[in-house]
Amino acid sequence: MTKVLFVCMGNICRSPTAEGIFRAMIQEANLEHLVRIDSAGTHAYHVGEAPDPRAQAAARKHSVDLSMLRARQITKEDFRDFDLILAMDWENLAALQHVAPKQYAHKLMLMMRFATDNEEATVPDPYYGGADGFERVISYVSDACHGLVDVVRKRALQYAA
Template sequence: MKTSILFVCMGNICRSPAAEGVFRAMVKSANLESEVRIDSAGTHAYHVGEAPDARTQAACRKRGYDVTDLRARQITVDDFREFDYILAMDWDNLTLLQQICPKQYKHKLMLLMRFASDHEEATVPDPYYGGPEGFSKVLDLVEDACSGLVDVVRKRANMYAAA
């Protein structure tokens, strides 16, 4: 049984595609590709169909992550049913998700940073209006949280394999 994870930010061009790219690489490195479904989306439709922000792509490329194939999309009602974890980058997007999420799926909503162990930040800040250092900071936080998330996926895979 696959674990399905959806990363969510506002426009799906900076933080959530970075998280998707980082997590894909970590899942591949952990040989868990057959155990997980990964996607990202935005709470808003500002950039639907667009590739990740060029600064996100550059920051990811510097660390060995390829996000060039990703395209922005807006979250759908079906996503709430289909994904096990719906991970918001910040409080504003978590609040928006809580407002549109059907009641029976609200337990799936949480902040990505709850899986971090090396950083105390509760959220991943939006780097869109800042400089390149903001995109680097996003990756620092996302790498930490995604590392913890890989552990969750591994434990779930082992649990299902043992059942």
């Protein structure tokens, strides 16, 4: 099983969007028995809150429901338990690197490294902007999630062999 954790600052915009989109893609590919998916924030600003209504609205336009998700802050156990811990931007990657035990540092990376259509290194934070920022997040995250589905599929084939 591959365990993937998406991380942004407050866990109400980018990382729950990534969680929802990736979960939908994994279900569509009939790979849900091979993947554990979650999201978290580097900060505790919004713990217990549902995703931002604008993130939910953007996701709904793409048939993805985020309403059941609740923000949480990353824990020390997450570094041990997840195989891939994917930060949305450099700031959150640095925050993760600062708190991650050294033996788990190899699990930390930027989400956009899995993208194939977009050359941007990070997923921009849409929180202080308008609806177009949330649509941009959907575009970037969807691109990277397609690449992640391929990784999960390849890992499953390797372990099956």
